[in-house]
Amino acid sequence: MPDVHSFGIDPITCHAWNKDRTQVAVSPNNNEVQIYKLTAGKWNLVDTLSEHGQRVTGIDWAPNSDRIVSCGADRNAYVWTKAADNKWKPTLVVLRINRAATCVRWSPLENKFAVGSGARMISVCYFEKENNWWISKQIKKPIRSTITCLDWHPNNVLLACGSTDFKARVFSGYIKEVDEKPSSTSWGPKMTFGNVMAELGTGTGGWVHSVSFSANGERLVYVSHDSSVNVCDAANSMQVTTVTTEALPLMSVIWITDNSFVGAGFECTPMLFSFSGSKINFVSKLDESDSSKQAGKKISAMDRFKNLDSKATSSDTAAETTLSTTHQNTITQVTIHSGTKAKCTKFATSGVDGQVVIWDVKSLESAIAGLRIA
Numbered sequence: 001m002p003d004v005h006s007f008g009i010d011p012i013t014c015h016a017w018n019k020d021r022t023q024v025a026v027s028p029n030n031n032e033v034q035i036y037k038l039t040a041g042k043w044n045l046v047d048t049l050s051e052h053g054q055r056v057t058g059i060d061w062a063p064n065s066d067r068i069v070s071c072g073a074d075r076n077a078y079v080w081t082k083a084a085d086n087k088w089k090p091t092l093v094v095l096r097i098n099r100a101a102t103c104v105r106w107s108p109l110e111n112k113f114a115v116g117s118g119a120r121m122i123s124v125c126y127f128e129k130e131n132n133w134w135i136s137k138q139i140k141k142p143i144r145s146t147i148t149c150l151d152w153h154p155n156n157v158l159l160a161c162g163s164t165d166f167k168a169r170v171f172s173g174y175i176k177e178v179d180e181k182p183s184s185t186s187w188g189p190k191m192t193f194g195n196v197m198a199e200l201g202t203g204t205g206g207w208v209h210s211v212s213f214s215a216n217g218e219r220l221v222y223v224s225h226d227s228s229v230n231v232c233d234a235a236n237s238m239q240v241t242t243v244t245t246e247a248l249p250l251m252s253v254i255w256i257t258d259n260s261f262v263g264a265g266f267e268c269t270p271m272l273f274s275f276s277g278s279k280i281n282f283v284s285k286l287d288e289s290d291s292s293k294q295a296g297k298k299i300s301a302m303d304r305f306k307n308l309d310s311k312a313t314s315s316d317t318a319a320e321t322t323l324s325t326t327h328q329n330t331i332t333q334v335t336i337h338s339g340t341k342a343k344c345t346k347f348a349t350s351g352v353d354g355q356v357v358i359w360d361v362k363s364l365e366s367a368i369a370g371l372r373i374a
Contacts (some may be wrong), residue, residue: 002287003358005034005043011352013056014333019063021337024356025049027092033070033080035088039295041361051078051090058104059113065110067371069093072099077115077125077133093134095123105150112180114159116147122161122171124193126178139194141172149210153215157182157191162208168222168230170197184220186234203228203242210252212261215342217370219263219275223250229263231275243280247271256344264331264349268323270359286364287325328353 010028019026023037025048031050033056054073061068068080068088075097078090099118106113112126115136120143123136130281142321145165151157159173165213170187174197187197198220202208206226213220218235227249251265260283264270269287275279322328329352337358338346350356 002360004326005356005358006170006354007034007043008354010354011329012332012350012354012356014059015335015348015350015356016059016061016068016346017335017337018066024062025059026350027059027070027213028354029055029328030071031055031066031074031334033059037336045292047088048077049080049088049090052076054100057100057102060104060106060113062106062110063265067106067110069104069106069113069340071095071265071281072105073100075117075252077101077104077123086123091134091198093125093136094127094140094344097123102147103150105152107152108154109156111156112173112175114150114152114161114173116150116163118146120145120147122147122150124159124173124175124176124213126141135245138173138194139173141170141194142196142199148208151213151220152212154184154201154215155182155185158185158187158197158213158217160211160213160220162211162222162224164207166201166202166205166207166224168198168202168208168220170220170230172197181351185286190340198232198238200230200232200240202226202230203244207240207247209250209265210254210263212254212341214255215258215340219253220254221275223263223265225249225251229253229273229280231280237277238277241275241278241280243282245271245282246330251330251332254334254336254347255341256336256339256347258342260327261333262347265333266353267332268325268327268329268331270331270334270347270349272364284322286359325358327351327355329330342366 009357015026031052034046036043037046052072056072057069066374071077077093080088083089097119104117115123123141131369160269162168172191202224204226206224211222220232228244250263253263254262260274270285331351337348
């Protein structure tokens with residue numbers, strides 16, 4: 001069974017873990033970032049970061065440098081570091097955008113981060129020691145709409161993004177002030193800042209909700225609002241494989257092995273896919289909840305009376321308001337909890353129901369016939 005943690009009734013728009021997974025940062029759909037610490041099996045609120053003036057839209061926690069970066073609809077981003085008094089202190093980032101920031105990701109080496117926005121641009125930010133602040137360089141062309149998602153290539157230079165112009169793109173995020181000169185990859189040799197390495201379409205056209213590089217950086221999976229799942233294999237002449245699922249759209253996707261990935265979204269349950277050769281296979285929904293149990297559930301006389309009083313119905317179908325899945329509403333984000341993209345042992349999901357759920361890949365393996373995850 002998955003490990004379920006409730007953080008109230010407010011939707012969780014995004015979350016991020018610290019290095020040893022004893023703390024988690026969540027945003028309950030407002031201008032705050034709440035830091036919870038796991039003590040004796042219970043999550044306790046230990047700090048609230050409230051520098052943002054409007055809703056927080058993205059959080060990322062750098063595991064090694066132990067810094068949190070957050071962005072919000074107030075067009076700002078902050079880098080949070082712990083001071084001597086063990087309190088989180090913000091440093092303002094010079095984003096130079098005139099629309100809401102939508103997403104943020106630390107690079108693998110944690111020496112820069114990228115912020116997507118509604119200003120049709122990506123701000124790649126790095127620390128300038130001379131002035132003691134974070135400044136940014138902008139990637140603008142050929143983006144034509146809001147950036148919805150970001151992910152860094154393992155080489156710390158290439159940057160994938162998805163946007164509402166129905167495109168996923170791979171850019172060079174090379175900044176000579178902080179990066180060593182990169183070597184050529186399967187995505188191309190030209191690495192000047194802002195160079196378009198790839199521009200990829202979706203199935204029938206839909207907002208791209210999430211992008212994820214594989215552990216070796218050779219493949220990019222991206223999902224869009226037309227319920228399509230797409231994989232670009234750079235090592236195979238940039239071949240794009242697309243499959244349109246019968247499920248509702250996925251909101252977040254991430255690789256859990258070199259050949260398999262997990263997506264989740266409006267179906268309210270994680271869904272496992274495998275990729276081999278040039279074929280995407282839907283393997284299984286990963287929620288162990290059994291809908292038949294819910295369907296066969298009897299309602300007591302007292303519950304019948306409560307339903308009549310609060311819902312103006314005494315029907316046994318009142319139980320239908322409770323989903324048969326662990327998450328009771330849309331899943332907004334999937335993250336690696338334990339392991340890496342090459343070999344994930346646990347992953348976490350957060351949702352509109354205010355829950356963070358930790359899924360053990362090993363325990364799910366026996367329920368998935370014909371797929372070896374380990």
